[in-house]
Amino acid sequence: MAISLQVIYPISEGKAFDFDYYTTTHFDLVGEHMGEHMDSMLVTKGLAGGPDVPPGIFAVATLVFKDHDALNAAMAAAPPVLADIPKFTNVEPQMLIGEVIS
Numbered sequence: 001m002a003i004s005l006q007v008i009y010p011i012s013e014g015k016a017f018d019f020d021y022y023t024t025t026h027f028d029l030v031g032e033h034m035g036e037h038m039d040s041m042l043v044t045k046g047l048a049g050g051p052d053v054p055p056g057i058f059a060v061a062t063l064v065f066k067d068h069d070a071l072n073a074a075m076a077a078a079p080p081v082l083a084d085i086p087k088f089t090n091v092e093p094q095m096l097i098g099e100v101i102s
Helices: 019-037 068-076 079-087
Strands: 003-010 038-045 057-065 094-099
Touching: 003 068, 019 038, 019 057, 019 068, 019 079, 038 068, 057 068
Parallel strands: none
Antiparallel strands: 003 057, 003 094, 038 057
């Protein structure tokens, strides 16, 4: 069964997010260190929290893996990716690991 890892970057006062670095440098690190274990990756930039509501999230990265073994292998390779996070944001990301049901 496919497994997803979502990395969520919530917006709060005093927090910043460098989308240029995220898309041009961090994505490459994810691919270099975790890519061989992933089936796909989707990144969503927050634009709104609803009609006329500012976004509550900078971005959500969704990484999809074939199974738990692939996720575990990717996480074992992830330390350089995790160490890179402070280079583009001062947000403490939230993570959600889940079973892909659709």
